Amino acid sequence: MKRMDLVIAGFGTVGQGFAEVLDMRGKSIALSTGVEPRIVGAFDSKSAIYDEEGLDPNLLLYNKASGKVGNEPLVDGVAFLESIDYDLLVEVSPTNIVTGGPGLHHMRSALGSGKHLITVNKGPLALAFSELSSIARENCVEMRYEGSVGGGMPIINLCRESLSGQEISSVMGILNGTCNFILSRMDSGLPFEQALKEAQELGYAESDPSYDIDGIDTACKVVILANSVFEIDCNIHDVDVSGITAITEEAVAMAAEQNYCIRLIGEVSKERLEVSPRLVLKGHPLSVGGTLNVAQVNTDLAGPISISGRGAGRLETASAILSDLLAIIRSSVNNK
Amino acid sequence: MKRMDLVIAGFGTVGQGFAEVLDMRGKSIALSTGVEPRIVGAFDSKSAIYDEEGLDPNLLLYNKASGKVGNEPLVDGVAFLESIDYDLLVEVSPTNIVTGGPGLHHMRSALGSGKHLITVNKGPLALAFSELSSIARENCVEMRYEGSVGGGMPIINLCRESLSGQEISSVMGILNGTCNFILSRMDSGLPFEQALKEAQELGYAESDPSYDIDGIDTACKVVILANSVFEIDCNIHDVDVSGITAITEEAVAMAAEQNYCIRLIGEVSKERLEVSPRLVLKGHPLSVGGTLNVAQVNTDLAGPISISGRGAGRLETASAILSDLLAIIRSSVNNK
Numbered sequence: 001m002k003r004m005d006l007v008i009a010g011f012g013t014v015g016q017g018f019a020e021v022l023d024m025r026g027k028s029i030a031l032s033t034g035v036e037p038r039i040v041g042a043f044d045s046k047s048a049i050y051d052e053e054g055l056d057p058n059l060l061l062y063n064k065a066s067g068k069v070g071n072e073p074l075v076d077g078v079a080f081l082e083s084i085d086y087d088l089l090v091e092v093s094p095t096n097i098v099t100g101g102p103g104l105h106h107m108r109s110a111l112g113s114g115k116h117l118i119t120v121n122k123g124p125l126a127l128a129f130s131e132l133s134s135i136a137r138e139n140c141v142e143m144r145y146e147g148s149v150g151g152g153m154p155i156i157n158l159c160r161e162s163l164s165g166q167e168i169s170s171v172m173g174i175l176n177g178t179c180n181f182i183l184s185r186m187d188s189g190l191p192f193e194q195a196l197k198e199a200q201e202l203g204y205a206e207s208d209p210s211y212d213i214d215g216i217d218t219a220c221k222v223v224i225l226a227n228s229v230f231e232i233d234c235n236i237h238d239v240d241v242s243g244i245t246a247i248t249e250e251a252v253a254m255a256a257e258q259n260y261c262i263r264l265i266g267e268v269s270k271e272r273l274e275v276s277p278r279l280v281l282k283g284h285p286l287s288v289g290g291t292l293n294v295a296q297v298n299t300d301l302a303g304p305i306s307i308s309g310r311g312a313g314r315l316e317t318a319s320a321i322l323s324d325l326l327a328i329i330r331s332s333v334n335n336k
Numbered sequence: 337m338k339r340m341d342l343v344i345a346g347f348g349t350v351g352q353g354f355a356e357v358l359d360m361r362g363k364s365i366a367l368s369t370g371v372e373p374r375i376v377g378a379f380d381s382k383s384a385i386y387d388e389e390g391l392d393p394n395l396l397l398y399n400k401a402s403g404k405v406g407n408e409p410l411v412d413g414v415a416f417l418e419s420i421d422y423d424l425l426v427e428v429s430p431t432n433i434v435t436g437g438p439g440l441h442h443m444r445s446a447l448g449s450g451k452h453l454i455t456v457n458k459g460p461l462a463l464a465f466s467e468l469s470s471i472a473r474e475n476c477v478e479m480r481y482e483g484s485v486g487g488g489m490p491i492i493n494l495c496r497e498s499l500s501g502q503e504i505s506s507v508m509g510i511l512n513g514t515c516n517f518i519l520s521r522m523d524s525g526l527p528f529e530q531a532l533k534e535a536q537e538l539g540y541a542e543s544d545p546s547y548d549i550d551g552i553d554t555a556c557k558v559v560i561l562a563n564s565v566f567e568i569d570c571n572i573h574d575v576d577v578s579g580i581t582a583i584t585e586e587a588v589a590m591a592a593e594q595n596y597c598i599r600l601i602g603e604v605s606k607e608r609l610e611v612s613p614r615l616v617l618k619g620h621p622l623s624v625g626g627t628l629n630v631a632q633v634n635t636d637l638a639g640p641i642s643i644s645g646r647g648a649g650r651l652e653t654a655s656a657i658l659s660d661l662l663a664i665i666r667s668s669v670n671n672k
Contacts, residue, residue, distance in 0.1 A: 021637060025501065152638030154498035161497045162490035165361065165658040282618070283625045285644050292621070301357060301655035302488030302645060308621050309641040319637035322501040334670040 005086045007041035009106045010093030011069045017318035019057035035329045041084055048074045050084045077102050078109045091119040100124040111135040118324045120147035126220035126236040129227040144324035149221040150293045152316030153309030159229045166299035170269035173295030175221040177311040178205045178212040179244050179264040184289040186252045187261055214243035215275040222266040222273050239273045341422045343377035345442045346429030347405045353654035355393035371665045377420055384410045386420045413438050414445045427455040436460040447471040454660045456483035462556035462572040465563040480660035485557040486629045488652030489645030495565045502635035506605035509631030511557040513647040514541045514548040515580050515600040520625035522588045523597055550579035551611040558602040558609050577611045
């Protein structure tokens with residue numbers, strides 16, 4: 001049987017979730033496609049492991065729980081990647097929106113040496129999407145990133161596949177579950193500070209919540225959608241961003257009187273890349289509550305189509321990686 | 337350039353919409369896939385037209401507006417189909433939920449003679465899905481029907497493609513825009529009879545509205561989802577159906593007091609095929625108003641994913657046919 005040898009860069013929540021999901025679905029993918037996906041390597045910031053014969057996902061999970069994913073100390077991720085044989089990099093290391101972090105170097109290395117890439121790491125994509133997709137094109141490999149926008153909500157594949165006969169004029173969405181949780185709690189009368197505190201207590205918001213509540217995370221997703229769905233060559237600095245910190249209880253109450261709620265909306269079109277709090281009519285598809293993500297795709301023939309789902313979570317995001325993996329395996333089968 | 341020769345059976349609203357959409361997108365499909373889709377034949381209940389060199393969609397639309405789609409009187413659709421050369425049947429004749437109508441015969445003829453089939457005609461699918469897909473399989477051709485459920489809302493392709501790595505436990509949805517319009521108007525305090533009358537005045541409901549309000553249309557869609565997404569061999573008689581005619585203003589008001597609305601929900605799972613009015617919490621993805629359709633797909637890894645869009649309409653439904661056509665062309669290219 002043909003094989004697709006994977007390396008996982010970053011073995012935190014999402015990396016572990018993916019190992020778990022691959023353990024559950026690897027055999028059925030092999031049966032249905034004739035290609036067996038197999039983990040041959042993994043590393044985090046401290047250690048690495050490689051075995052050309054394949055690694056049991058459960059061993060990796062056990063190792064990680066014991067403190068170290070591998071027994072080889074990691075000096076440099078790129079050097080490690082260049083020393084081993086593999087077909088596809090799953091890049092899920094921590095995101096860095098200022099420099100792209102090690103993830104950006106891992107991606108350049110993988111694509112540049114003719115390996116496919118699946119990532120959910122938003123920083124490198126929001127800074128260097130166009131450079132990375134050029135490298136992928138030049139090396140005839142695929143770069144996929146469904147989980148980077150909307151977690152388990154398949155917005156990118158929806159636009160690329162199911163809506164491929166449509167002309168898409170814009171995508172508008174709630175792309176950050178933390179902000180949506182806070183705004184939904186404010187709908188119930190809570191002031192911003194208290195809603196934020198609750199989000200932190202429930203683990204939805206970080207102790208430094210600025211990445212979410214200042215709209216930066218949503219802006220990264222706007223950039224990824226703009227590049228992938230609209231083929232706009234842009235980066236994070238091209239997005240006009242306002243967050244939700246200035247929203248008062250009074251504003252939420254006034255909106256509610258008119259049957260509106262306030263939601264942090266990312267908007268992407270050829271004319272506009274914007275993140276801002278907006279009034280949304282209650283009952284409108286974009287008026288969802290809680291930590292859900294939702295996106296409305298405006299098409300010329302079918303009109304507006306909305307999709308919603310869990311925007312984050314270990315298995316949810318891992319399932320997006322799995323769908324990218326399936327797509328790459330299928331297209332590799334078709335092209336042979 | 338390779339060609340894909342199409343025949344359109346039924347030249348009403350959807351057939352005309354498809355001719356219009358193909359006129360708009362035919363060239364770009366040819367450019368992007370290397371296969372030119374071309375209408376070579378069309379017929380309605382009265383007349384037919386065929387030209388192996390291809391027919392201008394605008395000529396067909398002009399003919400139809402002048403009273404006759406073709407200059408050849410139609411005696412029998414199947415005899416016509418058997419007398420001509422083509423690759424793919426677009427079956428969009430009026431639906432018949434009791435016998436399957438002529439549409440069922442057209443479909444058997446096309447698939448049986450090795451032609452691909454795209455249809456939005458629910459009757460034949462709700463009565464004989466399993467028979468038709470067997471004929472398709474035996475003849476190595478594709479049968480696609482995205483527009484038969486949810487019009488422009490791509491629920492079937494979402495399940496088949498974007499969610500292909502997921503195990504789907506159930507699909508629940510609002511699959512009939514007429515009922516949803518009536519129930520949404522009842523949310524504003526209108527009694528059922530008045531909301532129905534308004535729907536009829538606006539053209540959302542037929543003068544005999546029973547097919548919609550008794551839940552039959554939704555039940556057809558439940559059958560199509562059950563067969564296609566869950567591979568359950570079932571037909572319309574296997575669905576437990578209640579409509580919306582018994583819903584009172586008082587019931588709607590009582591639901592609203594508890595922050596719920598009433599919606600007609602079709603549910604499909606291995607255990608249950610059901611159409612019934614249900615309480616839906618306001619703000620839940622299934623609580624959309626107006627003529628929208630919405631479906632929630634419950635998956636094991638990504639949790640619930642919802643999609644909504646316009647459930648009917650000339651261009652909306654035609655765009656679903658277009659997406660099926662693109663999928664068939666792409667897979668025919670990959671298999672050669």
